[in-house]
Amino acid sequence: MSDMRLIVAGAGGRMGRALIRTIHDTPGAVLAGALEAPTSELLGQDAGVLAGLPENGIKLSADLWTLSKEADGILDFTVPAATIANVAIAAQRGIVHVIGTTGLSASDDAVIKSVTKQAIVVQSGNMSLGVNLLAALVKRVAQSLDDGFDIEVLEMHHKAKIDAPSGTAFMLGQAAADGRGVSLDTHSARGRDGITGARKTGDIGFASLRGGTVAGEHTVIFAGPHERIELIHKAEDRMIFAHGALKAAMWAHGKPPGHYSMADVLGLGEK
Ligand SMILES: NC(=O)C1=CN([C@@H]2O[C@H](COP(=O)(O)OP(=O)(O)OC[C@H]3O[C@@H](n4cnc5c(N)ncnc54)[C@H](OP(=O)(O)O)[C@@H]3O)[C@@H](O)[C@H]2O)C=CC1
Numbered sequence: 712m713s714d715m716r717l718i719v720a721g722a723g724g725r726m727g728r729a730l731i732r733t734i735h736d737t738p739g740a741v742l743a744g745a746l747e748a749p750t751s752e753l754l755g756q757d758a759g760v761l762a763g764l765p766e767n768g769i770k771l772s773a774d775l776w777t778l779s780k781e782a783d784g785i786l787d788f789t790v791p792a793a794t795i796a797n798v799a800i801a802a803q804r805g806i807v808h809v810i811g812t813t814g815l816s817a818s819d820d821a822v823i824k825s826v827t828k829q830a831i832v833v834q835s836g837n838m839s840l841g842v843n844l845l846a847a848l849v850k851r852v853a854q855s856l857d858d859g860f861d862i863e864v865l866e867m868h869h870k871a872k873i874d875a876p877s878g879t880a881f882m883l884g885q886a887a888a889d890g891r892g893v894s895l896d897t898h899s900a901r902g903r904d905g906i907t908g909a910r911k912t913g914d915i916g917f918a919s920l921r922g923g924t925v926a927g928e929h930t931v932i933f934a935g936p937h938e939r940i941e942l943i944h945k946a947e948d949r950m951i952f953a954h955g956a957l958k959a960a961m962w963a964h965g966k967p968p969g970h971y972s973m974a975d976v977l978g979l980g981e982k
């Protein structure tokens with residue numbers, strides 16, 4: 712198969728630059744375009760230079776329709792409004808759309824699902840191997856314990872992160888809810904502050920910390936009577952997410968339309 716031609720959306724962002732470096736280092740992948748916001752001061756700059764690589768002649772552009780004419784996929788780590796705009800174009804072009812953007816609303820997710828009859832989407836709040844394995848472990852532990860064990864999801868990220876709780880925290884909360892056989896929508900407790908009353912039995916709690924340069928840390932706590940189990944993942948470098956995203960794109964290349972997860976990519980699905 713010829714090289715997979717990939718567009719990086721949010722090319723000037725933290726993940727965008729990591730993705731450009733990862734594509735540069737990966738045989739079988741080639742950077743076909745670099746997308747940025749129409750308001751970005753980086754438009755016209757060289758994507759290679761921005762990512763700390765030699766000049767590669769790919770200039771940052773805000774025109775996905777034109778860029779995607781010569782592409783096989785788009786790696787999208789941006790903001791919800793941009794991702795939703797990109798979904799329609801990727802679907803029309805029939806190219807792979809890897810979505811890492813978090814902070815999407817339920818209606819954003821419905822839009823994404825609605826295009827997957829004709830679009831090839833891989834979406835995950837966390838593209839790392841470790842977190843996807845952790846999610847499988849959380850589900851397994853939640854299946855084994857009853858609601859005498861209180862489940863809390865704690866996350867910490869760098870101070871520039873704009874959404875909370877993290878996409879990963881929701882993913883882990885969902886895994887816990889699946890393990891328990893309950894709906895996360897009706898069994899979650901978020902943003903405790905003030906006289907909250909006692910903890911409701913069966914709730915899955917979320918708490919977020921922000922500071923410094925933390926790439927991403929997640930702890931799922933199962934707190935029972937006189938004992939506690941904690942499952943922890945610590946991302947030491949955001950390159951783990953970039954490697955996962957590129958793996959997802961190359962895995963999805965040539966797959967039938969559908970809505971895929973990193974568990975599909977990594978073969979961690981139900982056995
Ligand atoms: N699923 C996963 O594994 C991971 C997900 N993420 C998620 O990815 C997202 C991005 O994270 P991060 O890179 O740290 O954030 P950044 O803010 O560093 O990057 C986002 C980039 O998207 C750009 N952007 C905004 N609007 C558009 C648009 N319309 N078209 C193209 N680009 C646009 C921003 O430009 P400007 O600054 O000019 O607005 C910015 O350069 C977040 O939602 C984060 O949670 C992050 C890491 C891993």
Ligand SMILES: O=C(O)C1=N[C@H](C(=O)O)C[C@H](O)C1
Binds near residue numbers: 837879
């Ligand atoms: O914004 C980040 O940085 C990250 N976002 C994702 C999330 O919201 O979970 C994944 C990772 O934790 C880093």
